[in-house]
Amino acid sequence: MPSRYAVVGQPVAHSKSPRIHQLFAEQTGQSLEYGKQEVTAADFAAFVREFFAQGGSGLNVTLPHKEAARALCDELSARAELAGAVNTLSIRNGKLLGDNTDGPGLIRDISVNHGFSLAGKSILMLGAGGAARGVLAALPEVKPGSVRLLNRSVHKAEAIRDALAEVLEIDAAGFDSANLSGSFDVIINATSLSLEGNLPPVQDHWVHSETCCYDMMYADTATVFQNWATEQGAALSLDGLGMLVEQAAESFQIWRGLRPETGAVIAALRQG
Numbered sequence: 093m094p095s096r097y098a099v100v101g102q103p104v105a106h107s108k109s110p111r112i113h114q115l116f117a118e119q120t121g122q123s124l125e126y127g128k129q130e131v132t133a134a135d136f137a138a139f140v141r142e143f144f145a146q147g148g149s150g151l152n153v154t155l156p157h158k159e160a161a162r163a164l165c166d167e168l169s170a171r172a173e174l175a176g177a178v179n180t181l182s183i184r185n186g187k188l189l190g191d192n193t194d195g196p197g198l199i200r201d202i203s204v205n206h207g208f209s210l211a212g213k214s215i216l217m218l219g220a221g222g223a224a225r226g227v228l229a230a231l232p233e234v235k236p237g238s239v240r241l242l243n244r245s246v247h248k249a250e251a252i253r254d255a256l257a258e259v260l261e262i263d264a265a266g267f268d269s270a271n272l273s274g275s276f277d278v279i280i281n282a283t284s285l286s287l288e289g290n291l292p293p294v295q296d297h298w299v300h301s302e303t304c305c306y307d308m309m310y311a312d313t314a315t316v317f318q319n320w321a322t323e324q325g326a327a328l329s330l331d332g333l334g335m336l337v338e339q340a341a342e343s344f345q346i347w348r349g350l351r352p353e354t355g356a357v358i359a360a361l362r363q364g
């Protein structure tokens with residue numbers, strides 16, 4: 093019987109993960125099944141236990157269960173511990189292992205797929221939800237020059253700053269209190285505003301001609317944040333599709349021990 097995997101979340105109907113992992117499996121000649129399961133918060137823990145008790149090999153966890161998944165794990169990777177959230181579950185010797193591949197996925201998309209080195213760069217993160225924290229938790233490995241974090245609710249930005257203080261220096265502030273002069277090398281939109289077609293309170297002078305702007309969302313057409321970045325003359329104006337495929341590739345590697353080639357998969361998804 094092929095190994096069984098799934099993505100679990102709520103909602104999960106439109107998840108691209110089954111297609112991505114199927115493409116990875118075909119490309120690498122691996123025999124596996126990858127499904128999707130919508131589960132409520134109340135049923136999440138029981139679902140995970142049952143899935144692995146029935147011989148399942150791995151789960152991807154998406155909203156809103158990433159923090160609940162962390163709480164269930166017997167062991168956490170260092171990056172999942174720092175992220176405070178788990179998106180990849182596996183089982184080893186009866187122990188539930190949790191990892192978080194979201195941050196590494198974004199870093200790989202920017203640095204490998206788009207050839208933009210993050211080392212020494214000034215990075216501005218907009219938003220301080222779970223997605224922002226996952227990426228910030230992975231930033232120490234690329235040794236950025238400076239990290240600013242702006243959020244509507246300043247206490248959430250400060251909480252992330254404090255949680256990561258031992259590994260990353262973050263300057264945290266609220267959108268309204270921030271009077272940010274100057275520009276940034278990298279601007280990441282981790283707010284959920286693109287979903288509603290809205291722009292966070294950006295300032296045009298943040299962008300210079302070498303800036304890489306990254307929206308963690310993606311859609312069939314460019315997001316409002318990407319359009320804004322392009323209008324300001326950013327060098328790169330990227331959406332989050334590459335991050336989605338790269339975090340999946342990292343999960344695939346954790347489970348199967350080999351890394352799929354992502355370029356063809358990203359291209360296939362772009363074609364619909």
Ligand code: ATR
Pocket residue numbers: 218219220221222223224243244245246248282283284285292
């Ligand atoms: P995720 O897990 O995807 O990060 P989240 O935890 O709900 O989702 O975070 C959503 C982010 O978008 C937060 O930074 C949120 O700001 P608050 O922490 O102040 O809520 C931000 N966001 C959502 N709607 C917003 C709005 N109308 N204006 C500014 N920021 C907004």
